[in-house]
Amino acid sequence: xxxxxxxxxxxxxxxxxxxxxxxxxxxxxxxxxxxxxxxxxxxxxxxxxxxxxxxxxxxxxxxxxxxxxxxxxxxxxxxxxxxxxxxxxxxxxxxxxxxxxxxxxxxxxxxxxxxxxxxxxxxxxxxxxxxxxxxxxxxxxxxxxxxxxxxxxxxxxxxxxxxxxxxxxxxxxxxxxxxxxxxxxxxxxxxxxxxxxxxxxxxxxxxxxxxxxxxxxxxxxxxxxxxxxxxxxxxxxxxxxxxxxxxxxxxxxxxxxxxxxxxxxxxxxxxxxxxxxxxxxxxxxxxxxxxxxxxxxxxxxxxxxxxxxxxxxxxxxxxxxxxxxxxxxxxxxxxxxxxxxxxxxxxxxxxxxxxxxxxxxxxxxxxxxxxxxxxxxxxxxxxxxxxxxxxxxxxxxxxxxxxxxxxxxxxxxxxxxxxxxxxxxxxxxxxxxxxxxxxxxxxxxxxxxxxxxxxxxxxxxxxxxxxxxxxxxxxxxxxxxxxxxxxxxxxxxxxxxxxxxxxxxxxxxxxxxxxxxxxxxxxxxxxxxxxxxxxxxxxxxxxxxxxxxxxxxxxxxxxxxxxxxxxxxxxxxxxxxxxxxxxxxxxxxxxxxxxxx
Numbered sequence: 043x044x045x046x047x048x049x050x051x052x053x054x055x056x057x058x059x060x061x062x063x064x065x066x067x068x069x070x071x072x073x074x075x076x077x078x079x080x081x082x083x084x085x086x087x088x089x090x091x092x093x094x095x096x097x098x099x100x101x102x103x104x105x106x107x108x109x110x111x112x113x114x115x116x117x118x119x120x121x122x123x124x125x126x127x128x129x130x131x132x133x134x135x136x137x138x139x140x141x142x143x144x145x146x147x148x149x150x151x152x153x154x155x156x157x158x159x160x161x162x163x164x165x166x167x168x169x170x171x172x173x174x175x176x177x178x179x180x181x182x183x184x185x186x187x188x189x190x191x192x193x194x195x196x197x198x199x200x201x202x203x204x205x206x207x208x209x210x211x212x213x214x215x216x217x218x219x220x221x222x223x224x225x226x227x228x229x230x231x232x233x234x235x236x237x238x239x240x241x242x243x244x245x246x247x248x249x250x251x252x253x254x255x256x257x258x259x260x261x262x263x264x265x266x267x268x269x270x271x272x273x274x275x276x277x278x279x280x281x282x283x284x285x286x287x288x289x290x291x292x293x294x295x296x297x298x299x300x301x302x303x304x305x306x307x308x309x310x311x312x313x314x315x316x317x318x319x320x321x322x323x324x325x326x327x328x329x330x331x332x333x334x335x336x337x338x339x340x341x342x343x344x345x346x347x348x349x350x351x352x353x354x355x356x357x358x359x360x361x362x363x364x365x366x367x368x369x370x371x372x373x374x375x376x377x378x379x380x381x382x383x384x385x386x387x388x389x390x391x392x393x394x395x396x397x398x399x400x401x402x403x404x405x406x407x408x409x410x411x412x413x414x415x416x417x418x419x420x421x422x423x424x425x426x427x428x429x430x431x432x433x434x435x436x437x438x439x440x441x442x443x444x445x446x447x448x449x450x451x452x453x454x455x456x457x458x459x460x461x462x463x464x465x466x467x468x469x470x471x472x473x474x475x476x477x478x479x480x481x482x483x484x485x486x487x488x489x490x491x492x493x494x495x496x497x498x499x500x501x502x503x504x505x506x507x508x509x510x511x512x513x514x515x516x517x518x519x520x521x522x523x524x525x526x527x528x529x530x531x532x533x534x535x536x537x538x539x540x541x542x543x544x545x546x547x548x549x550x551x552x553x554x555x556x557x558x559x560x561x562x563x564x565x566x567x568x569x570x571x572x573x574x575x576x577x578x579x580x581x582x583x584x585x586x587x588x589x590x591x592x593x594x595x596x597x598x599x600x601x602x603x604x605x606x607x608x609x610x611x612x613x614x615x616x617x618x619x620x621x622x623x624x625x626x627x628x629x630x631x632x633x634x635x636x637x638x639x
Contacts (some may be wrong), residue, residue: 053139072289090183113287114294115275122294123245127192129298130243134195139171139203141438145238147401148174149181152267153347155234156182162233164188165259167252168240173201178236179210186210190306192217218255219248227259227301242270242302246292253316263353268320272325296418304344313348315513317633322347401491405432406466408445413475413499415464415493429542430462430488436538436575439631441466446622448474454533457524458482459513459550462542463491467536469500478528482513484520516549521556531559533571541586542579551593558638571598572636583632590636597633 054247114122133141149156156162161184165175169189178185189211196547200206200213214226235256244252256266273278273291278301279291288294291303310320326343402419405412418431444450444467451471455478458468468481484487486545492510496542509527513520535554541547553573559570572595574586586596601615614632 046435059386064223070556077396085132086237090264112512113289114285118294119288122300125298126243126300130191130193132192132193133297133299134171139173139199142170142176144173148177150234150346153181153473155265155267156185159184161185163231164596165223165227165232165235165256165362166190167235167237168192169200169213170196172203174198174238176203176205179205182290186562187212188232190216190218190223190226198604211229217269218252219244221255223255223259228252230260230261232259232260232585233264233314235260235264236267237268237270241268241271242304243270243300244302245300246289246302249312250316253313253318257317257350260350261348264350265321266313267346268344268346270344271301271303272344273305274301275503276340277301278303306344309344309346313585314351317351318348319351320346348508377489379426404436406433406441406464408442410472411445411470413464413466413469413495415495415499417463417464429484429539430460430483431491433460433464433466434462436577437462437464437466437630440536440538440573440575440633441470443593443618443622444470444474445619450474451476451479452616453477455528455559456480456534456536457532459515459535459554460484461488461492461538463488463495465492465496465508466540468508469504470494471536472500472504476507478509478532479507480511480524480525480527480532482511483573484512484517485513486512513553515546515553521553524557529569531561533559533568533570535570536575537573539577541576541581544581544585545587547581547589548592551589551595555560555595555638561636569637574636576631576632576634577630583634588632591639595636597634598639601635603631 096486108259156164156178162182164178164185164187166187168190169191170193172189173187177188179187187210189197189200190213191200192215194215196211197215212226212357216223216226229484239250241249258534260266271373278291281287285293287291288300291305291308293303294300306323306325310323313320323346325346326341326345328341328343345591401416404413404415405416407413415433417433452475454476456468456476457482458465458471458479461468461481462485463483465481472479483491483492488509489512495507496505496510511520511524511527513524535558537554540550552570557603558572559603561570583600590597592632599614614635
């Protein structure tokens with residue numbers, strides 16, 4: 043395993059080395075070196091302060107990046123809530139019925155609730171693809187199951203099962219936070235409600251609505267069989283520091299689906315306040331092993347039984363059966379402390395927060411190089427707030443220009459701003475003999491993936507010449523750290539698709555002005571330059587030029603797709619295309635060439 047780390051150790055990272063933990067060597071190698079550079083705890087003053095030379099410090103008043111509490115923005119919170127059904131529908135479109143395994147443990151855990159000569163009426167809430175419904179029907183053929191889910195695709199998957207029959211299963215679409223269950227199920231007609239890893243997908247503020255909805259169709263002596271995520275679960279721990287927290291113990295996954303982790307106090311209070319009493323409760327602690335990924339971690343689930351608080355009698359099970367069942371609970375808890383189970387990739391993704399299926403490899407070729415860039419799969423890109431996990435057309439164009447014109451970066455000190463996970467411009471510059479090449483981004487996820495891509499696409503001596511560093515625009519500490527890498531300033535600064543957020547334009551130019559070389563003669567008589575390649579989206583050209591002027595830059599040349607076959611106004615960019623061998627895919631791409639005013 044240490045031999046496999048050899049390639050990654052050639053990458054030069056700035057920061058204090060951490061501890062290497064195989065086998066996720068590429069990703070961990072990035073985390074190890076970059077984790078200590080995190081600036082999430084830095085408090086930035088909103089009042090400008092002065093250097094010794096009288097020059098004001100960069101202390102932006104706007105919040106560009108996620109705040110220090112790692113919570114997603116209000117915009118994304120509302121989006122995840124508003125489109126919750128769509129995200130789960132997308133989930134089942136991708137995974138069909140292959141993600142979750144059938145829950146055959148239900149007979150062992152709760153079998154006595156379903157047994158008896160008289161058939162029980164069961165409501166399976168959040169039925170998914172039927173992983174609870176059909177194991178129950180197999181074990182207890184005399185029951186009838188109402189199965190609901192707010193994902194139409196999930197309900198269709200239930201109806202497509204070979205063992206589905208309408209005389210045994212009533213499958214229907216229902217959003218329990220909005221729809222009235224009693225319109226599909228007679229009031230007070232359900233003996234047992236199963237809630238298996240479903241309430242955690244509901245925002246905490248709407249959980250009471252779900253419980254009241256269920257209470258309306260549950261018989262007075264009916265029970266709720268509950269199993270869901272518990273606080274302290276390894277999946278919750280993996281969310282730490284990943285800017286996926288919605289609220290306390292509530293997180294969003296990479297695919298837009300959400301997960302809440304229940305504490306004992308919260309769970310009991312939630313049900314008691316909505317008319318239930320807790321009849322049984324314990325927490326599973328299991329040791330889970332994924333042998334293919336060489337991972338051994340701890341899982342925590344909470345399991346409980348609830349009953350209508352107005353029902354004064356004991357559960358429908360006999361005292362003898364109930365005592366036997368409690369003994370089984372104790373035994374299960376004891377065995378759970380030692381158990382090791384093999385884990386499928388699908389469940390690993392649910393538990394650990396990663397999967398080989400959420401990434402894809404894009405090939406990008408230039409004159410003399412072929413890169414295989416790992417990025418976030420398209421199916422997840424619309425739910426991911428990080429734009430740095432994708433390969434943008436502007437990066438492709440600028441990389442092709444550098445490959446066709448290596449003299450632009452050869453023997454020069456080059457900085458790439460907001461390079462994301464691909465950094466194809468940085469890698470081409472490194473292969474074009476740049477004196478110094480620093481690839482930066484402000485997003486930790488992008489930097490993690492960037493390290494993998496650099497390690498898999500560059501070899502010595504180019505690997506050693508490329509530095510990876512965190513840089514959040516406007517952060518004085520990050521800027522000073524970059525300056526220590528290159529005290530003379532940078533001859534060329536590149537940014538591809540870094541102008542799409544209006545609030546980020548001012549800090550972008552301010553940061554570039556701090557890091558660009560102040561020597562007007564430049565390298566080999568060429569003045570230092572800031573090159574931006576982008577598609578105009580929410581920020582127009584005049585706004586970009588205005589921010590540039592305010593920070594000491596002047597626009598020297600510009601180019602758009604219409605100028606592909608003609609000279610650019612300043613005559614600089616147009617010459618690049620005389621030897622250009624790439625393809626301009628988007629007709630909306632633009633290039634702007636700035637120098638110090």
